[in-house]
């Protein structure tokens with residue numbers, strides 16, 4: 094009882110501290126259904142290779158299904174000696190079906206097994222994440238639809254720059270998230286490769302049909318080098334890197350929401366149900382959700398750097414260091430999934446404070462570029478018009494005036510080329526409409542992109 098599967102060559106029992114220190118079952122048990130999926134395919138492969146009889150394979154398959162049911166129903170009892178989920182499942186299988194359970198691990202190592210499990214797991218997790226990302230994209234698209242036509246100040250350096258449509262701003266996040274989906278899809282291409290049959294490191298002595306195993310597990314390809322297959326965690330790094338970029342996007346969004354919900358900006362109202370209060374200050378309504386997303390971004394970056402560092406000194410092939418991949422990967426995935434999920438609802442529920450953003454778009458000299466471009470149409474070189482309008486802006490600051498309030502007579506003092514038609518240049522709507530090229534903030538261009546996203550995400 095409690096004897097390890099590998100106890101044969103050992104003269105004494107494992108030290109208790111070592112047992113606890115090396116165990117991964119606390120966190121790798123989440124892989125159980127993918128582990129069993131892999132084992133079922135391995136069983137069928139062994140049977141096809143003539144290593145298991147049909148009866149043996151059937152017994153093992155039934156046993157594995159029963160283990161799966163126990164785990165699904167949380168009836169599975171882990172033993173203190175269960176080192177990882179792979180050993181726990183095999184131990185329980187053998188309890189259920191007897192010594193034939195010992196045949197399951199024929200021609201297999203935990204090294205190719207865990208590599209397979211992780212890939213299977215990630216395939217499913219990435220599909221879930223993808224659909225959550227699409228829900229977040231849809232939330233932005235519905236905000237873009239609801240606010241179409243509303244103008245706000247656009248910023249560079251967090252200084253008022255040029256007016257833009259609120260919808261244009263929301264759709265910028267849809268583009269970012271689309272690239273995130275693309276990065277995850279790229280990672281999927283390289284992780285969708287089947288390692289089973291690599292054994293511990295050198296391959297196996299049994300005539301297994303690896304293509305058959307791959308087919309059973311819907312892998313489009315099998316790994317081509319057993320040493321590489323058991324030591325490769327590139328796919329973990331790639332997923333972590335894609336998640337780090339995704340979190341960076343979510344963090345930038347969060348920063349904007351925090352800023353915009355502040356009383357200094359008041360551009361948006363976050364729904365009460367997405368905010369929290371203060372234990373001391375009764376008036377407070379705090380944006381804790383975006384703050385936490387911004388904070389958790391650091392954690393995901395840390396996992397990426399941690400994983401790269403864990404791998405950098407490892408000789409081929411498998412090393413136990415690699416067991417450290419799981420907590421990093423699981424936590425990064427959990428963090429990203431939860432952040433995307435909560436932000437989707439928050440974005441869906443937020444309200445743009447129309448009078449405030451529209452008023453903000455009218456002030457701050459944001460039409461200066463329009464004025465400079467107007468003089469270009471009158472034949473002056475842009476560098477000159479820039480300088481002229483710079484002086485007009487300074488004049489406005491000194492006189493506490495807005496560009497749009499200047500009279501034609503005042504403008505003519507700076508350049509004789511100003512004519513009556515300049516007045517229609519000095520409107521925010523006009524500034525928006527002139528940005529009509531693809532990708533610009535012109536209403537038509539934004540509406541077209543909005544429709545395209547609505548179709549694509551429907």
Ligand code: ARG
Nearest residue numbers: 117177203204207413415416
């Ligand atoms: N729990 C291990 C891991 O996650 C499984 C592989 C262990 N292999 C070994 N030879 N000790 O990496």
